[in-house]
Amino acid sequence: MVLTGLVLSQASHPPCSTSLPAAPPLSKPINPFKSPRLPSQIHAHLILTGAIHHSASLHRLSLSCNSLLRSLVNLNLPFTALLTFSELTQQWNFSPDRFTYPSLLKACAQSSSSFEGRTLHGQLLKLGLAGDSFVVGTLISMYASCSDPQSAMAVFNQTGGSGNQVIWSSIISGLAKNKYPEEALRLFLEMEETHVESDEVTLTSAVSACAELKDLAMAMKLSSAISKERRKSSAVDRAEEMFEEMPERDLAARVRSSNSIVMLETAVVDMYAKCGALDLAKKMFDEMPERNVVTWSAMISGLAQHGRGEEALALFRTMLEEGSVAPNPVTLSAALSACAQTGDLSSGTWIHAYIVRSGMSFTAGLRNSLVNMYAKCGSVGAACRTFEVAAAEKDLVSWNVIISGLAMNGQGAQALETFRQMQREGMKPDDVTFVAVLSACSHSGLVEEGRRHYGSMEEVYGIRPKLEHDGCMVDMLIRAGKVEEAEEFVRRMEGEPGREVLGALLSGYAVFGELRRGEVVARRLLREVQPAQDGSYVAYCNMLKGRGRRGEAKRIREMMEERGAKKIPGCSTIDVDGVVFEFFSGEGLGQELCELQS
The missing domain is CATH 1.25.40 (Serine Threonine Protein Phosphatase 5, Tetratricopeptide repeat)
Structure with a gap:
């Protein structure tokens, strides 16, 4: 028109x-x-x-x-x-x-x-x-x-820059929504310098931009403005009794005000969670007098994304017990991610049944979360069945999840056949797909096929290999015993090898007892690549101890402590009547065994 x-x-x-x-x-x-x-x-x-x-x-x-x-x-x-x-x-x-x-x-x-x-x-x-x-x-x-x-x-x-609060709020919100978080925050700080008072809408946009950047320092700068806005909200709450006595009440305005402050506090929970400040996020969450489904989802997702899967599931159960807010697909995806992380197949299966019972539609994201959960919990059959049910709803993420799941469960041949099926159905792979494919080749010892897929990335699909792909190739060659070829591959790399590549090379040297070569790579890894993985220290220590050089191994352990690197202990889990027990290597089993027997 x-x-x-x-x-x-x-x-x-x-x-x-x-x-x-x-x-x-x-x-x-x-x-x-x-x-x-x-x-x-x-x-x-x-x-x-x-x-x-x-x-x-x-x-x-x-x-x-x-x-x-x-x-x-x-x-x-x-x-x-x-x-x-x-x-x-x-x-x-x-x-x-x-x-x-x-x-x-x-x-x-x-x-x-x-x-x-x-x-x-x-x-x-x-x-x-x-x-x-x-x-x-x-x-x-x-x-x-x-x-x-x-x-x-x-x-x-x-x-x-002389606009009123509405104009400032409009531009800050517009930039944040269009994925220009740096510009949005810059203008928010300019607005404060011009002494234009922010409202909860403007502040919510600034908080969302900060969450996008995962900038904890900026998050702390916003904390005073957040506290001020929450105090204003408390003053409004204290005025509610006066509101109730008014002969004519603007109920819509009251609802809008309540929704705005909940949106702001939810955005703050999300910001702290994305910045890794989970204790601050939980403190804000606990202090909120009113929470909606987005609030619960942000907190559960934040815990799951930062390796606190058990806490995420505990909070999800609390949400269900309170019953004031029903979970949505985002909440359930976050809970399924926590199940995948903790290996809690029982809870993951219950969530699957809950989705079916509630009549909730299976979004692509929710179905992908289910496939990922089943695969990471070792239930490959359930993962494949859930994937197949999707039929026409499969997107690229769906294919990536099932191929990765099959590869991590040692089903390399099936993973590669699924990749070929994906190509037959006209789905174009991306860089994540090839990480899964190369991993499948590595774990299955299919060196020639791995080389072919690596070469096709740029030649056929125009995808420039990243360090993750290079690390997979080095790992594949090392596992096949082709140590010298792995070294040559690293030398031919255009850029500097990252910790993925050097770590794979070091692991190979450790397996084959190549101490001299391993020392060169280990020192480079610990000196140049930050943060060094705890596995790099452990592999180097084991190499030194294997050659009787225990004093040097002790110094590497001390270096680990100085740099804050910790060896992640091996962990096994067992589900008994819906309760998941974790066993870490090096821990006593007396109390846990008594609990299991009782």
Whole structure:
């Protein structure tokens, strides 16, 4: 649909003077339909349904039409709002004003109608309204919603940084949503310097940007602003008794305020979790008077992602016991990840049954989480059955998960056959796929096939091998006893070998007793590659002790302690009546055995 009035030419588009990289233009066509009675019909319908609360006639056209357009947008009918505006201007000689455009720009944002939004911007420029603070915020939000942060920045820059809270909030939120977290945080700090007070919406955007960057130092800088906003929220809570005594209550405003602070606190939980500050995340989580499913999901996911699977599952069980919030696919995926991490097949199977009983639809992500859980818990058959049920819903991640699962369970031949099936079905592999494929070749001793797949990465698929792929190749050659060929492969590498490659080489030297060569690699690994893996220290220590050089091995152990590297002990788990027992190497078994026997 072409809006009546002015259609923007390229020359009349607002300038995009910003350092952000250019984004491709977006436009979603609108299917037009003609009806001269449309405005009257919609207006009458909105009055009858209570969507607008006055019966102004169409003779009071400006007020009535603005109310009509605003109501359509509030009812999430953006295409109807834009079409109605077109009909109003053509059939009813309606002249839009500064109160008309925010609704129209919101309609463009809702429908990602970039072309129509630019057309409206052109009208604003010609009417002299483009600098009106009432419309600038919605103009920025429109461009951001249409994935055009460059134009959003251009509009913001025209304010000279003197905008109000709404304008600042619009640009910070827009940049954060479009994956420009550094710019979003930079502007948030600028806003604070100009003494424009942030609200919970602005702060939520800044917190989300910080979470995207996993910047704990910035997270701590935001903590004072977060505390201030939460104190304001507490003051609002204390005013609730006064609110209850009011003769007319704006219940919608109260709900919006409550939702905003929950969103902020949830974003803070997510930020701390992604930054690795799990204790701070849990403290915020525990202090929240109200939690929604996103809050629970963020906390459970954060624990699972940082190796605290048992705590994640305990929190998931608490969520189910409280019963105030039902888990969604994101929550369940996080819980399944925790099951995979702890090897808790019993809980993973229960979650699978819960999904079926609840009638929840199996999203691709949820099904992939199930396949991953079954594979990492060693139930290869269940993983394959769950994968096959997906049929047409299989995406690239689905194939990567099942191929990796088969490879890690020693089913190299089946993993490679699955990879060939994936190719037959027209799915193009990515770099993650080839890590799984090369790992399968390594564990199955298929050196020639591994070489062929490695060579095809760049030649056939245009995928440049990464250090993970190089590490798989070195590991494969070492396992096959081709130590000299592994060394030659490392020498031919274009870049510096990382810890994946050097670690695989060191492990090979340890297996074949190549102490002299192993010492060279070990010293380089411990000196140049940070953080060195604990396995590197252990392999070097074992090599030294095997040659009777216990004093040197002791010094390496001391170096481990100085650098904070810890040897991860071997661990086995056993599930007894739904309770998972863990046994670590070097620990006494007396108490655990008594518990099992009882």
